[in-house]
Amino acid sequence: MPNITVELLAGRTLEQRKAFARAVADQAVEILGARRQDVRMVFTEITADDVANGGVLASEDESRAGVVAALKKG
Amino acid sequence: MPNITVELLAGRTLEQRKAFARAVADQAVEILGARRQDVRMVFTEITADDVANGGVLASEDESRAGVVAALKKG
Amino acid sequence: MPNITVELLAGRTLEQRKAFARAVADQAVEILGARRQDVRMVFTEITADDVANGGVLASEDESRAGVVAALKKG
Amino acid sequence: MPNITVELLAGRTLEQRKAFARAVADQAVEILGARRQDVRMVFTEITADDVANGGVLASEDESRAGVVAALKKG
Amino acid sequence: MPNITVELLAGRTLEQRKAFARAVADQAVEILGARRQDVRMVFTEITADDVANGGVLASEDESRAGVVAALKKG
Amino acid sequence: MPNITVELLAGRTLEQRKAFARAVADQAVEILGARRQDVRMVFTEITADDVANGGVLASEDESRAGVVAALKKG
Structure with missing residues (x-):
């Protein structure tokens, strides 16, 4: 604990996930006072459909087309 | 907000999703007084397994066989 | 199924929940072809904190102050 | 109700799911006093990424390599 | 892992939760081959509203009145 | 998007939540390339029961007594 769920559009690289998981765990330890080994994160990928x-x-959604296109290019 | 999650058996068409997302947003605005731009919906497809x-x-589950079969036919 | 979760800011009345649950079930039957008895909805109230x-x-968040205040007045 | 969500690493067989769903429903009836037909379970598979x-x-994570490898072998 | 969420109507005792958590962990170890220390369970109580x-x-819902009343009596 | 859910033991202060929400949004923008206004975070407090x-x-759980006690003291 904390148990953190990250719902995000498909398209991020494994390197991005690794860096994000590490950075958020750092913040949970520093700001929330969590024990590092108790910080759990699950990524759930969803598509634009x-x-x-x-x-x-x-x-x-045309107002989001830029975001979706950027992820598809990787 | 509201943030609405719809867990459903795989097999609905994109047209069904679009119509359902629109209809529920309409109801959230009308009944719950939400701002339209704040209504978020995520579909999560699951299988019969x-x-x-x-x-x-x-x-x-034989009592659900009709439902599952209907979705597989599309 | 579908199993629908509605995360919303506290402050809606029981009447609003009842009307919304009924309206969404109607749409799930009509648009998604669900059996009425299979439509399940859970409300989860959260606060502005x-x-x-x-x-x-x-x-x-000042840009949301109007929404939050409206819900507090009921 | 209860509505039970089981998030687990991919790799379990259908037989394991069936046996687990049955065993947990038995416990929900016996320990929680649930009606059997009201016990719902959803499996969500996630990967080690x-x-x-x-x-x-x-x-x-080297400390979990054994668990992950065992599941990959099936 | 597995990470198990149990959404249930309020009214169960702490003893029931303890017994259910232990029984399900036993089944996860035996049937799913999980490591006991990796089995996590979270209870989320909801009300009949x-x-x-x-x-x-x-x-x-009159067809559920018996279930709800039994839980209120404790 | 990303939509981030943080399940944590009750006892953190509002200041801790604010700082954590800000820090994680910063990381989502920097590492995941998200638009800041699309980063959503919901806190769900649970108790040790x-x-x-x-x-x-x-x-x-005696091995967690220190964590739980520290949160109760605030």
Whole structure:
């Protein structure tokens, strides 16, 4: 504990996950006073067809097209 | 907010998701007084091997065979 | 199934929940082809101290002050 | 209800899922007094690249290598 | 891992939770081959106003009145 | 997106939450390339009676007594 779930659009590299997991664990230890070994993080990838904002799927949402395209390029 | 998660058996079309996301956002605005841009929905697809009712996986459950078969046909 | 989770800021009335649960079940039956008895919805209330957008708790976020205040008045 | 979510590393067989779902439903009936038909279980499989403990992904974590390897062998 | 979440109606005793946590950990070790120390369980209590089946809140649902009343008596 | 859920033992101060939300948003922007306004974080507090490790509730677990006591003192 803390048990942290990170729901994110598919497309991040393994290196990004590793760096993010390490950085957040550092912050949990420093700010929340957690024991490092108790910090757990799970990544859940979703696609732009799985999420809607304001009733519009991200894959159909022009205001998010830049974000989605950037992830697809990797 | 609200942040809505919809766990459902695989097999719905993209059109169904789009229509459902829109319809639920409409209701959230009208009934809950949410701002449309704050309504977020995430779909999580699961298979009939991922869910059990009464201790029986849906893929083994004859009382649900009709539902599962209908989704597989699309 | 579908199993729907609705995370929302505290402050909605029981009547609002009832109407929203009914309306979403109607849409799940009509749009997703679900059996009515299989539609499950769980509400999870959170407070403005429990959620942050862009790294800022909603309770500290002036751009959301109107939403939070409206819910507190009921 | 209860609604039980089981997040586990990929690699268990369908037979293991079936046996686990049945055994947990039995315990929910006996210990929690649940009605059998109300016990729902969902399995969510994750990979060793999806979970980090102490800031280290399981796929990079030598102390968990034995667990991960055993699951890969099936 | 496994990480198990148990969403249940409020009203179970601490003894019931303890017994259920122990029994499920036993099954996870025996059936899933988990290491005992890796089995994590979180209980989330909800009330009959928080859950709807078929579009009807459990607190309004006569077919569930027996279950809800039994839990309130403790 | 990312949508980050932080399940943690009750007892952290509002200042700790604020600092953690800000720090994690910073990392999400820097490491994951997220847009700051898309980073969402929800805190879910649980008690030592709500979580079991290895089949033992944290409130009964002597190896975790130090962690739990430190949080109770605030």
